[in-house]
Amino acid sequence: GQQVQQSPASLVLQEGENAELQCNFSSTATQLQWFYQSPGGSLVSLLSNPSGTKHTGRLTSTTVTKERRSSLHISSSQTTDSGTYLCAIGYNQGKLIFGQGTKLSIKP
Amino acid sequence: EAAVTQSPRSKVAVTGGKVTLSCHQTNNHDYMYWYRQDTGHGLRLIHYSYVADSTEKGDIPDGYKASRPSQENFSLILELASLSQTAVYFCASRLGVAETLYFGSGTRLTVL
Numbered sequence: 001g002q003q004v005q006q007s008p009a010s011l012v013l014q015e016g017e018n019a020e021l022q023c024n025f026s027s028t029a030t031q032l033q034w035f036y037q038s039p040g041g042s043l044v045s046l047l048s049n050p051s052g053t054k055h056t057g058r059l060t061s062t063t064v065t066k067e068r069r070s071s072l073h074i075s076s077s078q079t080t081d082s083g084t085y086l087c088a089i090g091y092n093q094g095k096l097i098f099g100q101g102t103k104l105s106i107k108p
Numbered sequence: 109e110a111a112v113t114q115s116p117r118s119k120v121a122v123t124g125g126k127v128t129l130s131c132h133q134t135n136n137h138d139y140m141y142w143y144r145q146d147t148g149h150g151l152r153l154i155h156y157s158y159v160a161d162s163t164e165k166g167d168i169p170d171g172y173k174a175s176r177p178s179q180e181n182f183s184l185i186l187e188l189a190s191l192s193q194t195a196v197y198f199c200a201s202r203l204g205v206a207e208t209l210y211f212g213s214g215t216r217l218t219v220l
Contacts, residue, residue, distance in 0.1 A: 030206075
């Protein structure tokens with residue numbers, strides 16, 4: 001079946017360091033999105049990147065479709081970046097499934 | 109900004125009782141989703157819909173029914189609530205398969 005694996009499960013960094021999050025998926029996907037879940041639980045979309053490299057602010061996502069993997073790079077991390085980062089993979093007819101997430105903690 | 113409204117925000121239900129979670133969006137989105145999240149875990153897809161009057165099973169549909177009576181409304185129904193269904197439930201919607209997904213604030217369901 002379709003699976004989405006994220007690594008690492010958790011990551012602790014000092015403020016100013018860069019973070020690298022990974023997402024691997026088992027089946028050919030039509031879409032890939034990264035989401036942020038705040039410590040309070042709210043969910044927001046960060047960016048959509050089904051293939052290639054995409055930048056927005058301090059975020060860079062690189063997706064290699066044929067290798068079924070994507071990464072999210074956060075540069076110059078800030079304490080406000082702390083939370084959980086979720087990768088979601090889209091399939092035909094709109095099915096969208098999520099990985100388990102990477103919990104990021106940025107220490108001041 | 110797209111708006112997705114869930115109700116109730118929280119609910120306590122008894123084992124064996126019927127629970128209905130509601131989701132409403134005013135964004136004219138075609139796709140709507142129900143996910144559950146257990147403490148410390150990611151989101152698991154229960155049901156989704158891409159057109160009114162039609163629903164699709166997600167990865168964990170057992171014990172849940174879904175209803176999409178209109179484009180704006182998508183309900184999740186637990187006919188016989190069980191302890192294992194205690195979780196936070198999120199509704200989401202998007203215009204199309206390549207579009208941004210917008211989430212509601214979640215419903216915290218506790219089954220006793």
